[in-house]
Amino acid sequence: MNFLIFAFPVVAFFSGVFFGYSICRKEDEGKNKRLWVRMERRNIMRTINALVSAIDFKDHLTKSHSDKVRQYAGLLAEKMGVPKEEIATIKEACQLHDLGKIGVHDYILTKAGKLTEKEWNEIKSHSLAGAVILKPFHFLSKVVKIVRQHHERYDGGGYPDGIKGDDITLGARIMAVADSYDAMVSKRPYKDPMSIKKAVEEIARNRGKQFDPRVVDIFLKVQAENPELFKNIGDKYSEPRPKE
Ligand SMILES: [Fe+2]
Numbered sequence: 001m002n003f004l005i006f007a008f009p010v011v012a013f014f015s016g017v018f019f020g021y022s023i024c025r026k027e028d029e030g031k032n033k034r035l036w037v038r039m040e041r042r043n044i045m046r047t048i049n050a051l052v053s054a055i056d057f058k059d060h061l062t063k064s065h066s067d068k069v070r071q072y073a074g075l076l077a078e079k080m081g082v083p084k085e086e087i088a089t090i091k092e093a094c095q096l097h098d099l100g101k102i103g104v105h106d107y108i109l110t111k112a113g114k115l116t117e118k119e120w121n122e123i124k125s126h127s128l129a130g131a132v133i134l135k136p137f138h139f140l141s142k143v144v145k146i147v148r149q150h151h152e153r154y155d156g157g158g159y160p161d162g163i164k165g166d167d168i169t170l171g172a173r174i175m176a177v178a179d180s181y182d183a184m185v186s187k188r189p190y191k192d193p194m195s196i197k198k199a200v201e202e203i204a205r206n207r208g209k210q211f212d213p214r215v216v217d218i219f220l221k222v223q224a225e226n227p228e229l230f231k232n233i234g235d236k237y238s239e240p241r242p243k244e
C-alpha cells in the first residue's frame with residue numbers, strides 16, 4: 001500500500017513530462033513545417049518575379065504595366081467588398097498575368113505596325129502559356145485560374161476558353177477592366193496613349209460586352225469620385241512590389 005502511495009505520484013509525474021514533451025515536439029514539427037513552406041513559397045515567388053522582370057526588359061514600353069494593373073485591380077476589388085485574402089490573390093495574379101509573354105517573339109512585342117494573324121495568335125497564346133508555366137506551383141492554383149482567364153470576355157468572345165459571365169472567376173473579371181484601362185491609357189509600340197476621358201468611355205461602352213457590368217459600375221463610380229486614383233502614372237509608378 002505504501003509502495004502504491006509513493007509510486008502513483010512518480011508515475012503520474014513522468015507521464016505528464018512525457019505527454020508534455022510529445023505535445024511540444026509536435027508543435028515544433030508543425031512550426032518548422034509551416035516555416036519551411038513559407039520559405040519555399042517566398043523563394044518560388046522571387047524566381048517568378050525575376051521572370052516577370054525579364055519581360056519588362058523584353059518590352060520596355062510595358063514596363064510597370066503589371067504594377068499598375070495590380071494597383072487598379074486591388075482598388076476595384078476593395079471597393080467591391082472582396083475579402084482581403086481574395087484581394088491578395090488577385091493582386092498576385094496581376095503581378096504575374098502577362099508572364100506568358102516570355103514565350104512571345106521580341107519583334108512581335110515591340111512591332112510598331114499592324115500584327116499579322118499569325119503574330120496576333122502568338123500574342124494571344126500568352127494567357128494560356130502563363131497558366132501552364134505557373135501550374136506546377138500548387139499554392140498558386142487560384143492565381144493560375146485568374147492568369148488563364150484574364151482575356152476572357154463577359155459575353156464569351158474572349159480567349160483561350162471562350163467562357164462567359166460568372167463562369168469567369170471574379171478576379172479575372174476585375175483584372176480585365178484594370179488591364180484594358182491601363183493598356184488604353186499607355187503608350188504602345190503601335191499606338192499613342194488614349195486620353196483618360198476616352199478610355200473611361202470605352203470601358204463604359206463595353207459594359208456587359210467585354211466586361212462584367214458590376215465591375216464597370218464600380219470603376220466608373222470610383223473614377224468619377226476620385227480621378228486621381230486612375231491617372232496614368234506611366235513608368236514613374238513607384239508602389240513597391242508585393243512583399244515576397
Ligand atoms: Fe494579357
Ligand SMILES: [Fe+2]
Nearest residue numbers: 065097098179
Ligand atoms: Fe496585361
